[in-house]
Amino acid sequence: MGLLVPLFTLGALLAALPFFLHRLNTATPDQHEFASAMLLSPTQKREHVRKQLRYLILMTLRILLLLAIVFVFARPFMDEESLLVFSDGSVNHLVLIDTSASMSGTDKLDTAKQQAKDIIRSMSIGDRAQLMVADKQLRIVAGPSNEASLLLAAIDEIEATNYQLDYGVMMSGLSSALSDDWLNHKIHLLSDLQQSGMPRQFAKLIPELPAIADVQLALYPTRPESLANWLVEYVDAEGEQVRVGIKGYQSSQQSRFVELAVNGESVAEQPVDLTPSGRAVAIFEGVQFQPGINRVRASLTESDALDSDNHFHFAVDRSPPEPVPLITANPYARPVTYLSTALETVGAPENSQTTSNWIVQPVTFEDFDARTLERYNWVLIDDIGAIPESIANDLVQFVQAGGAVFAAAGERALGLAQLPLSGHTLSSGLEGSEVDLLGGSQAVFSSVSRVESSHPIFENLIGWADLTISHSLPVEVTASDRVLAWLSSGRPFMLEQRVGRGRLVLLTTSLDNEWNNLPVKPFFVALIGQTANYLSRREAVTVQKVAGDYLRADEIGGRGSDGAAGQIVDPNGVTLVALQNTSSLSQRQLNDVGFYELHTAGGESLIGVNIAPAESDTTPLSADELIQWSSAVSGQVGADETIEAAGLTARVGEDEDSFVELWHILAIIALILLCAESLLSNFYLRRSQVLEADAAVT
């Protein structure tokens, strides 16, 4: 209400006039000085109180009358937003604000928030609104409510995140917000509407709509035009060479400076020129890394439309090779040679960006010391059948505490009914036939017929067809086993057994070239390498993640006797997960851009978190695409209703007309007060005259 007018204030002072007049009128005539009240007795009837009350009612009426007259001339108005009440035909507004990383650039988010406020203010009587933000997921911020002030206050609290927005995920999440008790819904999407946020399937842009509801989608592009933006796309380190990939969108500028920082210190800076494809690679030579994990940050020095993608965080592992014990009866046997060669050849997985290798340390049964097992994450066994019972017991405890064992079969297992360590029963019939085959003239060979390709050990592994297996242990699979690969004969080729917090991977054939041709195939190196990474948990931690990704429990967890496992320190140095809490944590979202430190029992690792590259592409959807999207949701085609950016100005202009003038109501109130005042004052006047006449007669 616009009442802060000087004339109104002056006019309001008139309301004090009746008060003074009544004070003058009531204070003097009824009270008299008297010599002494010693002989006076108060009357039972409180006449003067009643009289005062009557005067008060009259005075109140007169004050209200004057105020009403002043208000009528002040012509107050009230915004319709304050008069929101439920009524038929009202609309449920779903106001969606894009808070993905791309909205943090320039003034996109401010524009979106202002547009959202305009939408809230322009709601009609009976409408309600629900405020939501969309990035990696859809979240409700406020509402549904018809209190505009609440919603407007909530809009101010909204901030951009580092996440990526997928419009398909966003729209599918809207279904639950479209409640059935409202017939009219209007979805307002305030976003930069990036092309890169579109799902692969257009159908995902259409939410599951209530059967009888009328749903409208209004799109509000915060920046209809494309903005020039550069990003650091990737960093790759090999030896002392670091390659930094740059990509530019809608950029007319063809050169940029790239700065490389290792462990917080700037080590080099060089210009790069974009190729016609919009990409460029900056190659830094002679970069010296420290032993262990290094923090590498590549940055574009100049600011652009989106600053958060001008930095790329990357972890380079220069840790020394990790030792792994190989428990064997004969350190000079061929399986030992094959395993050592394969493991010392293979590097870490490609995505780990590390160069660490393994050093196999053969340990004979005589030299085995169970106390040394604490130093290792996993253990190799070349012939599980040769393991003495005492060592098997130590290894069982090691596995139960979270350790891992890779064991292969061997000749010493052939005569056993039950394998040590794993406890698997060997079926004699199958075993006999295999032995017979071995010595017979007709050799029967098997191949790997079925592989659980989703398992990390077999990920991207090719070459199974080259394998030929002549001998394998007839292991009886138990309910706790997970068979990872099957032979064509129906026997398991490789299985995984969970024991306590650890696991055991058993290869049912040997690692020499007598039972199979596995060790002499190139495939063997990859198989052993991925098995090593799996069992040592190296494969678990992906060293490069996108903001909003989750750190899984198995990435956080490690080996520990007390059930506790890991600790996460975010880029701000805040410990997110304490040790004692880790075991109860299922997953942890990585919100910030930078380096996350992960401390587990198996060692320390570093995770570089960057915003999703898709957020860097500021190319907006075309008008045709927007119309198609809106039409698909709304069920009708109408360019005017689809793109509200231009129409919003007109709508804001209409807001002035949405104010409700109150002077009509106040004029009626003033008239009523005037009538009441006249009637009451006449009544009192007559009564007073009658009393005076009575007194005169007396």
Added chain:
Amino acid sequence: MQRLLDPAVLSGLANLDLIARTVVDGVMIGLHRSPTFGFSQEFAEYKTYTEGDDPRFIDWNVYARSERTVIKRFRGETNSPLMILLDSSASMGFQSEQAVVSKLQYAKYLAASLTYMASKQHDAVGIMVFDEKVRDYRPPSSRQGQLPAILHGLDRVVAERGTVLEEPATQVGALGIKKGMVAVISDFYCDHESLLQSVRPLAFQGQDIMMFQIMDPAEIKPDFKHPGLLKDAETGQVVEVSRDYMQKQYPQKMQAHIASLENAADAIRADHVLMQTNEPLDQGLIGYLRFRSRRT
């Protein structure tokens, strides 16, 4: 001459001296030299001069003849000092529409008249003005300047505060004033028992006490047309009263109050004179003379 004793006429006079003279002269003329109430300069006897006697009355002729200092005494002249106790509490300031002067003003007229009359009789006269405490005190004296001093003091009296009669009565008793007359001028809004207790010692000392109760006619018979609020002039207490009460019950209560005051006065052999402020002052002066004659 009665007209000259009317308070409405007296209020038009300039000062208390003139008022007092007018009142006394009016009263004395009306008395026609009554032997009972004699007031003359006829010689009665000679008396040996003693310290304290007014030297104006030394008969120098006798001194010339006999070298003895004697003073002349006249008929009607007695040794009757008059002590006036004037109530100046706030209730005395009350004046209704029916009266032309306030109770205090009326009391001042009365006090001035009594002083003047006593002076003419060569009686020593003193005054004590009180409310809650004694505000002004002038001991009895028959000196020449006593009359104007008392009148001047009366001029300055204003009505304020409450009433405590015990205070002046106690002080008069304590001062050891010579036996004489004590005129208490007040509206006597007090408890009868406490009044008796405070005044009774004076009676025991041999003082003749006159109680002049000054009342406004509206206090005796209020003219009250509407119910309303009455505010006590002394305490500020506001009491809501009905018209019926003020017209019926209050006059009865007032009469009972006056009657009880008369009874109390009788109990200590005091004289109670009720004077309304719209009535002439002669009644008060006649009362004084009656008392004075009782002592001679």
